[in-house]
Amino acid sequence: MISLATTTRTVLRGRKLPRSLIGGGLILVISLVMAIWPTLFAPYDPNLFDYNALLAPPSWDHPFGTDSFGRDVLSRVIHAYTIDMQIAIFATVGPFVIGTLVGAFIGYVGGFWEALFGRLVDATVTFPFLVLVIAIVSVLGPGLGNMYVAVGIVGWVFYARLVASEIKVQKRLDYADAGRVMGYTPMRIVFRHLLPNAITPAIVYWMTDMALAILLGSSLGYLGLGAQPPAAEWGVQIADGKNFMNTAWWISVFPGVAIVLTGLGFSLAGDGVAELLRVRR
Amino acid sequence: MPLFSFVIRRLLQMIPTVIFILIVTFVLVRMLPGDPASAMLGDRARDADVNRINHELGLDRPLIVQFFYFAERIATGDLGNSIGLKVSVLSLIMDRLPVTLMLTALSAVIALALAVPLAFVAAFKREKLADSVIRGTFQVGLSMPVFYVGIILLTVFAAQLKLFPVGGYGTTLPDKLYHLFLPALTLALSFSAVLMRNLRASIINVMNAEYVDFATAKGLKSRVILLRHILRNALISTVTLFGLQIGTLFGGAVITETVFAVPGAGRLLIDSIYGRDYPVLQGLTISLAILVSLTFLLTDIIQAWLDPRIAR
């Protein structure tokens, strides 16, 4: 039987970390650092208006230029790491946990619950995720908190589906039978033994989900349904600059680059984790 | 013909799904806060007036009764009238939905045109430079938010280079396609990335299959082998993916229509959510859900046509 501790140890034993994991991990670490200590890196206050430098192009003073209020774009992009990394984590951790728990239950118990869940999955997975989230947010009112709720209501299904099918597979393996024979309670079997093995695809999905969460969060920010101006969030910034694309492209372009880089970081890290864990299986 | 009975079977299976969709839509829309009467009359409406309108709209009857009226009206194609625009919901949807359909269809075509050849190149030059470049470029494209790609394409190709119109819709078919090209390209970028990734893996699986060796041993031309043997088998799993991506595609269409000011169902959806226009919201949700089911049916049929093992 494989416990969580043993799993972690065996995963890393004697194996080179994949390059994608190193690259992705590096980007993520930098992103986290900027998110936690933005003031260390940002040259200006992100909300400071400078009426002498409105719509200024990139220069030594303002490497990313300024926007229509004279705010330094670079500082705003850096401060936005805080909100957007928060989005990546908060919008995914809830679905991850809830989905894993529900998925473990459904995978182990099967039967009627599985059939019911199957229908729910069909309905959720096919419907446009963005539209569902927008609908829920517009009902609850705009803002990040409500966005997390909206994503939570719908997002857990994806994790549950992955974990349920993995638990189903693990359940049939010999070591699960051994546990039953030894009289372990189902809870113990599921949590200490099946789940550590079954959770792998959920973890990999979580990394890509975080990249998707940033895309979703910034989309909502762009539409005015997520983070609210004057908050520094990449989507909001892009919306701020969309009317100035011909004259002051830097307002929208640089925040987009940040989105892409961070998204790539999560994707690479996800690929790396997948590679690392796949070899073991 | 096994294919024909397969289609009939799946169409019949759609019926309970459609009923389920109707019930869910009905319930959800009724659960939205604020009632249509207040929305119509405004915040300062008097209670008596609100009650009167609610009675007229049949909103004070028991829910089950309301549902039957609802289902009856749907069956006759009466989706009600838009609260904000004062026209029939059906006419609104008939106006806007084809636009979105054309947008998504065009972007699917562009996405396939991008994904299929590049997936082949990436698969055949696996682990070499060309493969990494292709995969890397698509990965970057996948990480770009749709609205970001949209406004960049809009600025560069429409506003600056003036190669395309700055949004809107056309009148004749070629004109419409011309207007929709940039929005479709925007959508196609991330869609093609997902397709390419899947197709590449599929091709790699297939190209080492023994039947490819057998086909080579028969002395077939490489074009025949590529298309009839490799692509046809590799597409099977990608077709399923295609269907699953419809939801994401529509979500992207919503944003793209906003960026490019295209008068499609996506924008209508956003507007009706903002404006609490329940009849429109309801009608759109039902139409959307039915469309998604139909798309699934279509991908299932294509899959069964490609892979005869499925239709049994």
Added chain:
Amino acid sequence: MTSSTAQTTMSDGTKGLVVRGLTTTFDTTRGLAIAAADVDFDVAPGEVVGLVGESGSGKSVTLRSIMRLIREPGKVSGRVEWGGRDLVAMPAEELRKVRGGEIAMIFQEPMTALNPVLPIGAQIEENLKAHTALTGSQRRARALELMNIVGIPAAERRLDEYPHQFSGGMRQRAMIAIALACSPKLLLADEPTTALDVTIQDQILKLLLDLRDRLAMSVVLVTHDLGVVAATCDRMAVMYAGRIVETGTVAEVFARPHHPYTRGLLGSVPRSGHSRTMLQSIDGTPPSLTALPQGCAFHPRCSFATEICRTDRPPLDLIGAGRRVACHHHEEVAAAEPIL
């Protein structure tokens, strides 16, 4: 001494297949794997030659190398003469015409060798389309004819059916019909009966012999089953660790094997009707293709091995008409107690 510059010209002037020095290597992470080395053998028109050996002996690789079906990182060198041309050096377009049109190949597992999404009829017809100028209806007629020849009942209906709708034996027959659509002069058969039931095996082998007569075709039959060799082959070549170690007619080799490995193979075939004896197996396992032993590749497992076997690789010597063996002690081996 292996000197075979003379071509094998048959009595009617047509040449068969002449393989000289065929060598196939794979550049793997663990080093260079030599899957086949200096393979020499001949196939006369109308002959059935058996290529025998354990898994990993190089027999399938040899077959695929003849057709140039070896993928990167494999490399094929040597000479394969067919119809006056060298298949190894031939340009791709010319080779394409030879494949299917003059030389055909069938595989071990028909379920994986047949395209699952195309009907059998279509797979036959595409072979015809690639090499003949028949019209659509002519192709269909020919496909029907082929299905009948290989013994598939209800052929007309089955032309439009898919591989998964056929049973194992029928699938193998279908594969044969597809491969032989253009009446090739040489059939390369890679373990065609290994995946089949014993009763079906017999039928398929009979079918192959029948087709050999009908189409005046030669056959190279790769197998690990000596029973199959005894039943169908005229001549045989035994391979070990990528090299040919013994050749001759089936009768000659079975009666008096000159190579210890051949002896071992013959000894390990269960026999009926005799007093019960232990099944003789050959001690040890075949060597890794990336780490072949010095000298004779078989010496670690050989009961006749001496010092010279450890240092010098024995060349494939001609010891009689069409009879070759690669062993320093082959006379001793031949003189030992007969096995069969």
